Amino acid sequence: MAGRGGQQMNQFKLVLLGETAVGKSSLVLRFVKGQFQEYQESTIGAAFLTQTVCLDDGTKVKFEIWDTAGQERYHSLAPMYYRGAQAAIVVYDITSHASFLRAKSWVKELQKQAENVAVIALAGNKADLAARREVQTEEVEAYAQEEKLLFMETSAKTAFNVVEIFAAIAKHLPKNQDTRRGDGVNLRRAEAAEAKSGGCC
């Protein structure tokens, strides 16, 4: 499905996974519509949205985004949505250590089952609630490096790092070629933030 467009337009399927109420739908709403709602309706099954980002070299990357239901009992439906995806964002909530453990098990599942996924990003959402933090940044950084994941802390509420994480993924996806399992992407947060945020499209 990748690289369906012309030379300048690349299209990728991206799936969001993570425990319930960590902010998956909120990240997508912020990224696609620039909005935030304190109470986002629970997602049933999955929701579908698209958004395009422009990289600083002028490349346009269009994401087809699958936002999935977080409750554990919906787990058996997840492969339906991550099958064929080239990118994944696994989301946890920095104020919940349990949600980070859940994120780790999603990463493991993706690495084993989702063979098209070339880039996995880890988003530590609700960064605006740092006072209630349960998950230490350093711990996740070490884990992300080991597993070759992109990692950023984000806040759908303040828009912190939201466009940035999508742009970083866009930057690291193999462009205009058949989807192949890419070599793992190993980069630090500073580099990840380099990718210019969208807005030109």
Place this chain on the structure above:
Amino acid sequence: MCADTSPAGKDVLGFEPSRHISGDVIANLARRRMRWHRKYPRIEDAQHKSFTRPFKRFISKGVPHHLRPNVWRLSASRFAQKYNRKHEDVPILNGSALLQQARSNPHALTIDEDTLMQIKMDMPRTFPEHAEFKEGAHIYEELGHVLRVFAHLHPHIGYCQAMNFLAGVLLLTTRDAEATLSLLQCIVLVYMPDRYTSEMKVQDDVKILQRALNTPRYAHVRSALEDAGVDVTFFAVKWLLMLFVDALPSDQLLVLWDLFFLWGRRVLLQAALFLLHEHVEDLRARPDVNHVMDVLKDLGRTRALTPQAFAHGITQHGGGVVPKLV
């Protein structure tokens, strides 16, 4: 009493109306209300009712909104009785005493921590735009009571996301927690068994739908979806688990639920086929995944059908491919 009226500018359930309802549809509803009143004057409080063919036909032509609580109860109790005879271990129970307990001393209920937490998190995430689902509002509090008592009564199911929306629509329709609790039990245990557990048997329903779409009759729908790169799983899981809440405007949704309680789960599959068929021109307008998903997300943009026309449409679809399920 006429509950067909609604708060100013809102639809019959108190949501923002998604489209204009034409005068002839409104006139039709008024006419049906009169006919129900003449033919079944005591139905509002009837304890029992035999489901004769004329009565079923009356239901399929649309139930006046203020009669829905009892007509749904009567419809569902036919299924529930059969179910209770077979499942003496986990029967559908009257939860009025427990609801009372939930209101006065919630700790008396035995519910595991995770389930409690999940319910608590989802309460403000249930129709957050709706005036009656704001924290502290009566309906909002009752939603919590209903979900908690359900989890207490049926620990093997506990709470599944989607049940919050179903309970929400039931509360807005019946305005009564007890009626909501028993209808919710009917939906989750009887009409949709194993759909709200980790078995997620909704996948079986999706397969039936896929098979139906592979028959020549639905070739036009199938090609419209394929051209846009849309698979049935993209939308059907949500339609089925939510019983079309969110996909249909309230008036059409309630007619669908009238039929669902009367005929069972197959109505959902038939409705899916009918709605896809009905919107095929819209779907074909642009063979683009975004466009198709937008059409399917909000089926209310098209004309309002009378309940008869909607029910008729549903009965015209799925013959031979959708088995009698419940």
